[in-house]
Amino acid sequence: MKILIADSMHPSLFNMLDERGWEYDYHPEFRREDIKAALPGYEGLFIRSKTFLDEELLINAERLRFIARAGAGLDLIDLDVVKRMHITLFHAGKGNRDAVAEQALGMLLALFNNILKADREVRRGIWDREGNRGIELMNKTVGIIGYGNNGSATAKRLSGFGCEVLAYDKYRDNYGDDFATESTMEEIMAKADVISLHIPLTNVTRYLINDDFIAGCAKPIYLLNLSRGEIVKLDAVVKGLESGKIRGACLDVLENEKIGKLTEEQKRTFDYLKNSDKVVLTPHIGGWTHESYVRINEVLVQQISEWL
Structure with missing residues (x-):
């Protein structure tokens, strides 16, 4: 089996592959066209989020048996094409769930206790x-939307703070546990003081948090987004902050994370957020710890080993 590693990875990956006798080429410098040209010669692909894996890129990769996504989100992979080509897809949702949960708690506590403002x-x-x-x-009362790896890890940590945690997951049944009560979206919107998002970006979830959602919450809420930026419409967050419907926001992700390439409208929105003491901003580092960098490799290699 020959594997193309087309993104920067922690060096621990190479020992794991060597131990299993898997052949690989490491090309973190490859761009989209490089990956497209090289893929026909490989059975496996390791990648993070540098390029969209669509039909145009994958169509000639006839030998490709698996894709290993070093992270949790799959929004940059055309899942229909992968399924049609019978390519097995692995992702490392378990690899960074603890890091995401700790980041969520850290941001929320910083917001509640004015830590950033006081420090300045x-x-x-x-x-x-x-x-x-x-x-x-x-x-x-904390409402967690999306109760997979990250959502459940966050609920576990909240349990130590004496919170009532309500969880909603569109794609699961009977997922209530010692740390969260299975709930509906309506229950969360009616009861939550804090709403934390742990869902993938899909056509269904894109701009889930908009003017209507915020208006539909019974209480003024604190909003956390450590999932994907386009799940939250940021101009709606600004309106919510101005009206008091949003008491504060922790945003690890943005609609457009290329800060130097914002549209004029996005600039106005971002300027409001960055100047607000009611907002905590981080550069998509939820899950981005030294420990998770290694653990992601361990999770992926274990999955592939079991599959083989």
């Missing part, structure tokens, strides 16, 4: 205790 002020010589009085996560 103290560095400027401002000692404002009352202006940075926080609120407690204890006894809050």
Whole structure:
């Protein structure tokens, strides 16, 4: 079996492949056209998210038996084409779930306790205790939308804070556990103080969080998005922050993450968010830890070994 590794990977991967006697070529510098030209000579492909794997790229890869996506999301892979070509698809959802959960808690606690704002002020010589009085996560109702690897790992950590956790997953049944109660979307919108998103980007979930969704929430909410940027319409978040329907937002992902290439409308929205003390922003680093970098490799190689 010959594998093309077309993205930057932690060096631990190479030892894992060597131990199994799998042949591989490491080309993290490959761009789309390079991958397209090389794929016909390989049975396997390791990739992160550098290019969209569509029919035009895959059509001549007649030997390709599997794709290993070093991450959780599959929105940059045409699943219909992969299925039609009988290519097995692996992803590492279990590899970074703990990192995502810790990031979610860290962002939420930073928001609730004004940690970023207070830090900036103290560095400027401002000692404002009352202006940075926080609120407690204890006894809050948290709605988790998407109860797979990341959602369930987040619920587990919330359990230590005395939260009531409600979980909704469109594609699962009987998934309630010790950390979350199986709920409907309507129940979450009626009861949640905090809504955290842990869902893939699909035609169904694109802009799920919009003006109507925010207006439909019974309480003012805190919103967390550590999934995909296009699930949340950011101008709706701005309106929600202005109206008070959104009390605060933790955003690890944005509609357009190429900050230097925003449209004028996107710039106005981003400028509002970046200047708001009610918003915590990070550069898509949920799941991006030193530990998860290795664990993703372990999960993928184990899956492929079992499949073989």
